[in-house]
Amino acid sequence: MNTKTSPLLPILFAIAAGILMPNSASFAASPKAAKPAAHKKATSNKKATAAVSALPPLAAETALAADAPALPAKAWLLMDYDSGQVLASANADEALPPASLTKMMTSYIVEQALRSGKLKPTDLVTVSENAWCRGTSAESCMYLPLNSQATVIDILRGIIIQSGNDASKAIAEHMAGSEAGFAKLMNAEAQRLGLTHTNFVNPTGLPDPAHKSSARDLAILARAIIKDGAEYYPLYAEREFKYNGIKQGNRNALLYTDPSVDGLKTGHTAEAGYCLVTSSKRNDMRLITVILNTHSPQARADQSRTLLGWGFGSFEKATPIQPNAVVGTPKVNFGKADTVAAGLGAPWMLTVPRGQQVQTTIELKPGLEAPVAKGAVIGKVIATANGKPVGEAPLVAQAEVERSGLLLRGWQHVMKLIGK
Template identity: 80%
Template sequence: MQPKTFSILPVVFAIAAGALAPSSMSFAASHAAKRATHAKPTADAPASAPVAAQTAVAGGPPALPAKAWLLMDFDSGEVLASANPDEPLPPASLTKMMTSFLVEQALRSGKLKKEDLVSVSQNAWCRGSSTESCMYLPLNSQATVIDILRGIIIQSGNDASKAIAEHLAGSEEGFAKLMNAEAQRLGMTHTHFMNATGLPDPEHKASARDLAILARAIIRDSADYYPIYAEREFKYNGIKQGNRNALLYTDPTVDGLKTGHTQEAGYCLVTSSKRNGMRLITVILNTNSAQARADETRTLLGWGFGNFEKATPIQPNTVVATAKVNFGKVDTVAAALASPWSVTVPRGQQVHTSVQLKPGLEAPVAKGAVIGKVVADSNGKPVGEAPLIAQADVERAGLMLRTWQHVAKLFGK
């Protein structure tokens, strides 16, 4: 089958006045973090020098003064641009994305219920100092799982994270094993967790790519709980705290995910934004201030939405190819997309498609069975693929017809 070519027209979108400033370091973050996540507030660290970035877009992405950063397309998981994406770095409270994800999965499976009570041990309890972020759970008290989840996501509570870790695994050490097992399952190959909070440990590391993979899993698999990541505040035990993600207050397209800060990790932020049907995930690691992590994220989102667009290479319900079927009552079956399909490509670039059908397909073939795939590429680079399914049942032929077909194959007919 000859490749098909589709011309993609650029889509112009407007960015709210004042949302972006000319320089990536000149944004106003009106709701910057009021306290460091895990350490006493200190003077902002010197800005990191921008590191070399990679992208398919001519001219390259913006220069961001973070130790590592990444921009990912949510639908495909494709990395659209990155700098230093695979270096394991201290993730600070970005760690709590894995803690909350495990809680969400336990809720989905029925292992936990939202109204289950979680006890606050001496080990989990925050002593009320300003040296770490807390939900301020009273010692020896109990809180519901859903309140604990909000305390982890919105308030970044170390006490909430430790309490649920002990509840699910008996100890924080045991919970870290669950975290690492889940990281391995998701394909987070440059990550190792030592605790549920992100408190500094020489062996506690995660890469920008891995954190984007985790964010994508949360958005995809925790749909019932993902709206919590967009909540701006949470009040518990008479104490109301605001979400430290400044973009939730300034950009209505942003709906998550998590901030983090320690002296070692610098200021970190993982964010997701959806505009015009396209969702992007950003990761900023080890920048020098709460404002800088918000500024750099705004810059990266603006650049991403300005330089990439969604394309539909093949319309739904379109027969893409006809597959040959051996030993069936009919010789062929139509192949079409299993579901609507789109890809993210640089604006204005053409998309080409090619079809790969399973060789030696034999009856019986069930309607809906995967019998091949269609692959899309743009500018010579693969940008996505989708399965092709049979559009009808193909019954196996009777013995006499199959025998004749065998003989015909032997003679090349």
């Protein structure tokens, strides 16, 4: 019996063959081209494993406004950039593995060396065998060729955008001779910045039992990066960087979805979980978030969005005292003037809970004696909202008070003795 062949059969067979047979293009692809696919497969497996081991929500231990979120991470923190005030946090001071968040200190040291002139953007950095990435998907790399040279500014981009372990090791060896030598620079800088729960062993964040940092310390470091390296901070917002013919995207998902976000750094190892430090500026307020050890890339992005949304929705800027206001006139002993005006030395803005009134308390130094220089600190002002301290600022002398002459000073001594 003859059967009539449907014209659709060849198409169906072709589709089936395409499903069952490996794609020939994948066999022909170069190792470099194959890496993203391998990376995606590894990432999907990690996501599946991590989803099972998601942490329970961690409630805020400190919060300056109501209804702070609970987030499924080992530690989290929200900081006001201008004042450094922690607006909400949980487990902020536990020393945890920071993974590639470590590279914020690496990049910060490079930026400070560029600012001071110790490094130039065009200086060449040699890639040693120790620094060289062997092309596996087990670590993040800039893919610097072995024994090649790259400029410092390209190395800096490779650290910040591509999270390159090779770039971090290469600049460490260039600046300090070895990773261990560079770690000493990192720890010295950590001490200078007041990072009290941090110890660095390497410039990459690759696992080591002694390599730790805390959410609070990482927020302080992020604030220093923004404040001290303004000319280089825009690098943290760049979404991609191409080097050695390989283009890689920034792993900070918020850069693609929130135009107010302009940094800073992601991190991940099996031990550290998924980590993210973010900075966002909306109108006149900048906030910094830290998420440590959550269960997926999506989770770290979502939790950062949640913190930022709560922060910008719950707080506002306030000016407790105008810059030109005189808030007190403390007595000055043995001066050509009996008193001096006290006021702010610089404009002072606070981030406070929305709708709450700010109260101020003035504390002036007792027993001031001439001479008093203009701008000398002679007290402080403390601001509170809802009974909680939200910030303080120094009060300075608004004018110079010269020391009185010998005769006048003698008379002033007499008046002081008789209580006048």
